[in-house]
Amino acid sequence: MKQAVNLRRFEPASDLVAIAMATPATLEKHDPAAANVQIYTIPPSLCSQRVRMTLLEKNIPYVEHVVSLAKGENLTPDYLAINPRGLVPSMTFDDRSLFDSATIMRFANNWFTGPELAPSDPVAVAAMNSWIDRSDDFPVRGFTYRSHLASGHPDYWRVAMHDNVVRARELYPEFSEVYDLKLRDWHDLADWLQSPRDSQEGEAIAEAMADDAEAALRANPFLVGDAISLADISVFILFIRLQCACDVTLWSTTMRPHLHRWAETIKTRPSYDGAVLEPYRSTGLVQMSGDCWQPGVRAA
Numbered sequence: 001m002k003q004a005v006n007l008r009r010f011e012p013a014s015d016l017v018a019i020a021m022a023t024p025a026t027l028e029k030h031d032p033a034a035a036n037v038q039i040y041t042i043p044p045s046l047c048s049q050r051v052r053m054t055l056l057e058k059n060i061p062y063v064e065h066v067v068s069l070a071k072g073e074n075l076t077p078d079y080l081a082i083n084p085r086g087l088v089p090s091m092t093f094d095d096r097s098l099f100d101s102a103t104i105m106r107f108a109n110n111w112f113t114g115p116e117l118a119p120s121d122p123v124a125v126a127a128m129n130s131w132i133d134r135s136d137d138f139p140v141r142g143f144t145y146r147s148h149l150a151s152g153h154p155d156y157w158r159v160a161m162h163d164n165v166v167r168a169r170e171l172y173p174e175f176s177e178v179y180d181l182k183l184r185d186w187h188d189l190a191d192w193l194q195s196p197r198d199s200q201e202g203e204a205i206a207e208a209m210a211d212d213a214e215a216a217l218r219a220n221p222f223l224v225g226d227a228i229s230l231a232d233i234s235v236f237i238l239f240i241r242l243q244c245a246c247d248v249t250l251w252s253t254t255m256r257p258h259l260h261r262w263a264e265t266i267k268t269r270p271s272y273d274g275a276v277l278e279p280y281r282s283t284g285l286v287q288m289s290g291d292c293w294q295p296g297v298r299a300a
């Protein structure tokens with residue numbers, strides 16, 4: 001049976017991916033200041049938030065390029081040379097490029113000097129990787145898009161993920177394979193939105209993850225130990241999106257108190273402001289509501 005190709009889970013074999021997946025303690029580290037790190041993002045993208053938060057936690061200086069999905073900049077041959085699936089985020093450093101947020105996070109932690117964001121115990125490393133994979137597999141786009149449609153804001157998504165792709169397919173037929181993959185992905189998302197069962201399943205997965213996180217945080221200050229790791233960054237960025245922007249309440253002062261304490265602690269870190277709030281503020285894409293943010297309407 002032919003295996004379905006997943007647009008968003010794509011890690012071609014390469015030396016950089018191998019470094020990303022290696023056990024951190026065994027690797028020689030490099031000075032990020034000499035590496036000319038550049039990232040390609042869109043401010044509200046959850047995967048971009050994860051990468052920014054990782055780089056900020058590692059004190060890695062970077063230049064950020066905002067890729068306009070509205071203008072289809074992610075679909076041009078130039079961008080496809082950096083990210084063959086036309087997705088954000090991507091990272092370039094020295095003369096190399098790398099994509100997929102989890103791979104970038106792992107690579108940045110393994111390759112560059114700066115605070116260590118992975119535990120040293122191999123069992124805890126496996127637990128960290130499992131948290132990263134679980135947050136990667138979560139159908140967050142469906143939740144975000146559903147909330148976006150409910151907000152009454154213009155439907156930027158259809159333009160970015162359908163109309164622009166159809167146009168790009170006419171302009172650059174040599175890339176039709178990836179555009180077809182993207183159009184199929186768009187139809188899968190549309191089907192998800194029509195399926196109350198899929199969204200109920202998604203909510204059940206979120207609840208199960210939150211229960212597991214509560215148990216882990218009862219035992220330790222962070223998900224896999226005493227210090228913040230890539231697991232916390234991955235899960236926090238997902239949970240804060242669900243909690244603040246998608247009406248999926250995972251914690252409160254009375255519900256899952258350890259998760260609540262953990263989330264409030266991470267919100268005080270400068271990397272949260274730098275990775276999530278500031279990019280929203282600077283593009284007019286955030287509205288504060290209580291101590292939480294809500295995506296706002298895109299500035300004209």
Ligand SMILES: N[C@@H](CCC(=O)N[C@@H](CS)C(=O)NCC(=O)O)C(=O)O
Binds near residue numbers: 009045
């Ligand atoms: N597994 C990929 C997923 C990347 C992804 O889905 N990026 C979204 C933004 S969060 C995107 O580029 N969407 C535009 C599109 O689908 O064309 C990662 O973690 O980097």
